[in-house]
Amino acid sequence: AAGVIQSPRHLIKEKRETATLKCYPIPRHDTVYWYQQGPGQDPQFLISFYEKMQSDKGSIPDRFSAQQFSDYHSELNMSSLELGDSALYFCASSLGGGAQETQYFGPGTRLLVL
Amino acid sequence: SQQGEEDPQALSIQEGENATMNCSYKTSINNLQWYRQNSGRGLVHLILIRSNEREKHSGRLRVTLDTSKKSSSLLITASRAADTASYFCATDAIKAAGNKLTFGGGTRVLVKP
Numbered sequence: 001a002a003g004v005i006q007s008p009r010h011l012i013k014e015k016r017e018t019a020t021l022k023c024y025p026i027p028r029h030d031t032v033y034w035y036q037q038g039p040g041q042d043p044q045f046l047i048s049f050y051e052k053m054q055s056d057k058g059s060i061p062d063r064f065s066a067q068q069f070s071d072y073h074s075e076l077n078m079s080s081l082e083l084g085d086s087a088l089y090f091c092a093s094s095l096g097g098g099a100q101e102t103q104y105f106g107p108g109t110r111l112l113v114l
Numbered sequence: 115s116q117q118g119e120e121d122p123q124a125l126s127i128q129e130g131e132n133a134t135m136n137c138s139y140k141t142s143i144n145n146l147q148w149y150r151q152n153s154g155r156g157l158v159h160l161i162l163i164r165s166n167e168r169e170k171h172s173g174r175l176r177v178t179l180d181t182s183k184k185s186s187s188l189l190i191t192a193s194r195a196a197d198t199a200s201y202f203c204a205t206d207a208i209k210a211a212g213n214k215l216t217f218g219g220g221t222r223v224l225v226k227p
Binding site for chain 2: 101
């Protein structure tokens with residue numbers, strides 16, 4: 001079965017650079033979530049979209065923005081990168097924006113900021 | 115502190131033994147999900163238990179949920195070396211909009227062959 005696809009899988013950037021992470025949800029899934037997992041930490045919710053509209057916002061820095069496109073894929077744009085942004089970034093998708101829906105996670109994008 | 119917290123933080127067992135880990139949370143939830151993460155890799159969904167369910171089984175996994183105590187447990191029976199991973203519980207709090215998951219601290223399980 002098709003899974004959530006994230007690209008790139010690994011990314012190395014310098015401080016103050018920008019990065020764009022992409023997420024392709026499972027076919028027919030209309031809801032996308034972004035999570036950040038720092039080294040040795042739990043995943044932390046950043047932002048979510050349902051039917052191309054932002055549905056919830058977590059601890060996402062103002063330097064980050066995201067959107068969901070007409071084909072339901074999503075992009076997380078990160079600007080003015082800081083060393084502390086180095087983390088594993090997960091995208092998850094589900095069918096329907098309501099509760100009690102399983103979120104399926106992608107393999108993650110490992111971002112290293114030097 | 116975090117919505118979900120796990121106990122123990124680390125667990126080392128022999129292959130064939132059972133592994134039990136617990137998760138506590140703070141707010142009312144719609145459901146609780148357990149995920150497995152191999153070292154630095156993706157989160158694999160294991161099982162979802164709804165707030166009106168008390169116990170659920172999936173293969174060698176058994177999950178319980180006690181909403182009165184705001185806690186859940188995950189039991190892995192007859193463990194295998196391949197079960198070595200970190201296990202996270204994640205809760206989906208009742209709220210007006212959005213369906214974000216709040217993760218617990220994770221339990222690192224080492225299954226020795």
